[in-house]
Amino acid sequence: MIHSDRSGTARRLRIGFLSAAHARAHGRRDASGLLDVLTDAGLGRAPDTDGLPPYVLGVRAQAVRSTTRLRARMLDRNRDxxxxxxxxxVRVVTQYTVRGEPAPAALARFGTMVGTWRNSAAVCRSRAQGVVDEANHLLACYWDAAWTRARRAHELPPHRPAGWLPGRAELDPTWHRVDDGLLPDRWYGRGAPPASADPAAVAQALAILDSQLTGGATRTTGSRG
Structure with missing residues (x-):
């Protein structure tokens, strides 16, 4: 079930008694048309996306819309x-790469900004994962109800197989690379980051920052002995 605030802008999946009951009602209603799917579950098979029932596709679509809105709001809040x-x-890359002169103050300012960005992106990712978990709870309610109803007339195990959840919602890989939001040509793509060095100043500065942090941690660890 999707709920919205009074302005109608913050819409997302929410779990509650009514939404879970609604999912179970759909499962019971659809059970008779899912016999092949349920029977195949015992063989470890799950239908592909084209074979999923409308309710499952709807929950998945709601999850995608909700997580997309979360990311859009995060990007908008952090545009400055x-x-x-x-x-x-640009200053960091100019100092470290072009001039070859370390600038700790500039790198510290950059690191503070990046730390704020990463924290905001991580919070957004956590909220998005919550939406996905809520969607999967609804799907579990749906499939449990369908399984229970189908068992009345057909031979099925007492419970659906553990881990069997056709249509499971998941965050795409871009959610797990929080810095991609700073590189607009990357975060909406599904592929992995390029293997070669990224020419963008932001990507180069992030590499400089992370290398300095790693080097500093190594020097600190080594000095303890």
């Missing part, structure tokens, strides 16, 4: 921060 990160990244 993103602009400052892009500006500061």
């Amino acid at each position: 921060l993103s602009r400052r990160i892009h500006a500061e990244s």
Whole structure:
């Protein structure tokens, strides 16, 4: 079930008694048309996306819409921060790569901005994962109800197989690379980051920042002995 705030802008999946009951009602109603799917579950098979029932497809679509809105709001709230990160990244790259002169103050400012960005992106990702978990709970209610109803007339195991959840919702890989939001040509793509060095100033500055942090941690660890 989707709920919205009074402005109608913050819409997302929410779990409650009514939404779970609604999912179970759909499962019971659809059970007779899912016999082949349920029978195949005992063989470890699950239908592909084209074979999923409308309710399951609807829940998956709601989850995608909700997580997309979460990301859009996060990007909008942090647009000024993103602009400052892009500006500061040019200074960092100029100092470290072009001039070859370390600038700890500039890198510290850049690191503070990036840390704020990463925290905001991580919070957004956590909320998105919550939406996905809620969607999967509804799907579990649906399939449990369909399984229970189908067992009345057909021979099926007492419970659906553990881990068997056709249509399971998942976050796409871009959610697990929080810095991709700073590189608009990357976060909406499904592929992995390029293997070669990214020419973008932000990507270069992030690499400089992370290498400095890693090097500093290594030096600190080594000095303890």
